[in-house]
Amino acid sequence: MAIPLRRADPTHISPILRTFFVTSSIAEKRNLLQSDRSASLFIDVLYHYRAERKYLLHGFVVMPDHFHVLITLDSEISIERAVQFVKGGFAFRIGKVFRFRSPVWQRGFSEARIYDSKHFSSVLEYMAGNPIKRGLAQIGKQYPYCSLHPGFELDDLPQGLKPRQILLPTGTSKDVP
Numbered sequence: 001m002a003i004p005l006r007r008a009d010p011t012h013i014s015p016i017l018r019t020f021f022v023t024s025s026i027a028e029k030r031n032l033l034q035s036d037r038s039a040s041l042f043i044d045v046l047y048h049y050r051a052e053r054k055y056l057l058h059g060f061v062v063m064p065d066h067f068h069v070l071i072t073l074d075s076e077i078s079i080e081r082a083v084q085f086v087k088g089g090f091a092f093r094i095g096k097v098f099r100f101r102s103p104v105w106q107r108g109f110s111e112a113r114i115y116d117s118k119h120f121s122s123v124l125e126y127m128a129g130n131p132i133k134r135g136l137a138q139i140g141k142q143y144p145y146c147s148l149h150p151g152f153e154l155d156d157l158p159q160g161l162k163p164r165q166i167l168l169p170t171g172t173s174k175d176v177p
Contacts, residue, residue: 042090
């Protein structure tokens with residue numbers, strides 16, 4: 001089994017807030033996250049570490065055999081450590097709750113660094129499309145394990161990714177790159 005690609009170049013990582021799109025799969029691409037109990041447990045783990053301020057959570061989708069998250073980290077935590085919290089926390093909890101002992105996760109994960117609001121938006125759109133492509137929902141917000149589904153609290157877009165705006169003579173504003 002191949003280890004996923006790591007795309008964020010450490011030399012380009014700023015010591016301030018950093019936003020990442022992270023993907024990881026269940027070992028052997030099993031559908032471990034297909035039941036309501038296991039998908040909800042995974043979401044509980046995401047929100048547990050968000051509440052502990054390990055990261056800001058901007059979006060997620062929990063698919064039967066993998067997950068995607070959009071998170072922002074501060075300078076105190078590496079992307080590796082943040083993913084270890086999520087994957088390790090879920091593996092521990094599923095072992096405790098369901099007595100699941102096999103390897104839960106495929107080794108490694110992939111991440112892409114998000115530098116601007118356009119990329120941020122395209123990642124959110126991609127995540128929302130995952131359940132639709134798999135035939136699990138007709139629109140993203142219908143899928144109960146997606147952050148678009150009503151009731152999930154998410155953190156705001158990080159300030160550094162927000163588009164700059166200029167005031168036009170008409171009194172309206174316009175985003176500038």
